[in-house]
Amino acid sequence: MRYNExxxxxxxxxxxxxxxxxxxxxxxxxxxxxxxxxxLVVNFLFxxxxxxxxxxxxxxxxxxxxxxxxxxxFSISFIEEPERKYCFECDSEEQCQEWIEALKRASYEFMxxxxxxxxxxxxxxxxxxxxxxxxxxxxxxxxxxxxxx
Amino acid sequence: xKLNERSVAHYATCDSPTDHAGFLRKRVERxxxxxxxxxxxxxxxxxxxxxxxxxxEERESREPMGLVVLEGCTVELCEAAEEFAFAIxxxxxGAKAYVLVxxxxxxxxxxxxxxxxxxxxxxxxxxxxxEKQLEEACTSLAACRKSPRRSSSGRRRHLSxxxxxxxxxxxxVLENGYSxxxxxxxxxxxTKPPPLPPRRRSAAGSSVPALQESPVSPETTCFAKLHHxxxxxxxxxxxxxxxxxxxxxx
Numbered sequence: 152m153r154y155n156e157x158x159x160x161x162x163x164x165x166x167x168x169x170x171x172x173x174x175x176x177x178x179x180x181x182x183x184x185x186x187x188x189x190x191l192v193v194n195f196l197f198x199x200x201x202x203x204x205x206x207x208x209x210x211x212x213x214x215x216x217x218x219x220x221x222x223x224x225f226s227i228s229f230i231e232e233p234e235r236k237y238c239f240e241c242d243s244e245e246q247c248q249e250w251i252e253a254l255k256r257a258s259y260e261f262m263x264x265x266x267x268x269x270x271x272x273x274x275x276x277x278x279x280x281x282x283x284x285x286x287x288x289x290x291x292x293x294x295x296x297x298x299x300x
Numbered sequence: 301x302k303l304n305e306r307s308v309a310h311y312a313t314c315d316s317p318t319d320h321a322g323f324l325r326k327r328v329e330r331x332x333x334x335x336x337x338x339x340x341x342x343x344x345x346x347x348x349x350x351x352x353x354x355x356x357e358e359r360e361s362r363e364p365m366g367l368v369v370l371e372g373c374t375v376e377l378c379e380a381a382e383e384f385a386f387a388i389x390x391x392x393x394g395a396k397a398y399v400l401v402x403x404x405x406x407x408x409x410x411x412x413x414x415x416x417x418x419x420x421x422x423x424x425x426x427x428x429x430x431e432k433q434l435e436e437a438c439t440s441l442a443a444c445r446k447s448p449r450r451s452s453s454g455r456r457r458h459l460s461x462x463x464x465x466x467x468x469x470x471x472x473v474l475e476n477g478y479s480x481x482x483x484x485x486x487x488x489x490x491t492k493p494p495p496l497p498p499r500r501r502s503a504a505g506s507s508v509p510a511l512q513e514s515p516v517s518p519e520t521t522c523f524a525k526l527h528h529x530x531x532x533x534x535x536x537x538x539x540x541x542x543x544x545x546x547x548x549x550x
Contacts, residue, residue, distance in 0.1 A: 201400070232306070
C-alpha cells in the first residue's frame with residue numbers, strides 16, 4: 152500500500168501530545184525490549200532510535216486495544232490480530248497509566264464518539280444543536296445513527 | 301519508515317464510519333526518458349475515514365492501493381485542464397500535491413468540504429468547543445438555583461424555553477457517557493464531562509411536576525412566577541440528584 156511517507160515524516164516532527172523514552176518490543180519472533188523515543192502525534196505513535204531524527208516506524212492508533220500487562224508494562228494490539236502485541240515497559244506505574252490513558256484517547260474514532268456525545272447532551276439541555284454554528288450539523292459522520300455505513 | 305500496514309488496511313475496509321466516499325480521477329505524472337512528462341488520470345475509488353484518505357483500484361477491491369494522511373494540508377480548487385479538479389497540497393513545500401477530479405460540481409464541492417475538515421486538529425477543536433459549551437450549560441443551570449432573585453437575560457432565555465420537552469430517556473449512560481463501538485476494550489475517558497443534572501422524567505414516574513402541568517404558560521407576563529416555579533423544580537431535581545450521589549449512583 153502506498154502512502155505519503157514524506158508527510159508522515161513531517162508529522163513525526165510536529166509537537167507531540169506525549170513523548171518519552173520507553174522500552175519497546177515489537178511483535179516479531181525473537182525481538183527484545185529496546186530503548187526507543189516514543190512520540191504520540193494526533194492518532195499516530197512514532198518510535199525512534201534514541202539518537203536518530205527519523206522514526207523507525209509509526210503505528211496508526213485506530214481500532215487498537217491498549218492493555219495493561221504486568222507492572223509498568225502496557226501493550227498495543229490491533230483488532231484483527233489481537234495476539235500481535237507491541238509491548239512497552241515504562242519507568243514507573245504512574246507513567247504506564249498516563250500512557251494508557253493518553254493512547255486510549257488518541258484515536259479519531261474516540262473523538263468522533265465524544266463529539267456525538269457532547270452534541271447530544273447540549274441538544275438535550277439547551278434545545279439547540281451546537282454544530283449549527285460550524286455548519287457541519289448535517290454531516291453524516293456526526294449523526295448518532297451513523298455507526299455503520 | 302515502517303507502518304502497521306495490515307492494521308491500516310483493515311481499518312480502511314472495515315465497517316467503521318466512512319466520512320465520504322466516491323470515484324475520483326487521480327492525476328498521475330508520467331516521466332519519460334527524454335525528460336518530458338505526460339499527464340493522465342486514473343479513476344479510483346476513494347474512501348475518507350477521519351484524517352485518512354484511502355484509494356482503491358476498484359470499488360470492490362479488498363485492499364487499498366494507497367493512503368493519503370491528511371495532516372498539515374490544505375484543499376483547494378485548482379486550475380487544471382480538467383473541470384471539477386481540486387488539489388490536496390501540503391505545508392511542506394517540496395511535497396507533491398494530489399490533484400483529483402470529481403464527476404461534477406456537486407461532487408467536487410462535497411469532497412472539498414469533507415477533506416478540508418478532515419484533520420485531527422479540526423476535530424479536536426470542535427470537541428473542545430463543545431466540551432466548553434456543555435460545561436457552560438451545566439453551570440448556568442446550577443446558577444439558576446442559587447440566585448432566583450437576580451435575573452439575567454441569559455437565564456431568562458433558558459427558563460422561558462418550555463420547548464424543552466420532558467425527555468423520555470433511558471437513564472443508561474455508560475462510563476464517559478458514550479457506548480463503545482467496535483473495539484472490545486472500553487476506552488478510558490478524558491476529562492469527564494461535568495455531572496449532569498438528571499433528566500426530567502415523565503409525569504408518571506416523578507415527584508416533580510411535569511411541564512404540562514405548569515400553572516403558568518409561556519405567554520405569562522409574570523416572570524417572577526415562572527422563575528419561582530422553575531426554580532422549585534430545579535431545586536427538587538438537584539436534591540434528588542444529590543441523594544442519588546450519596547447512594548453511590550454514578
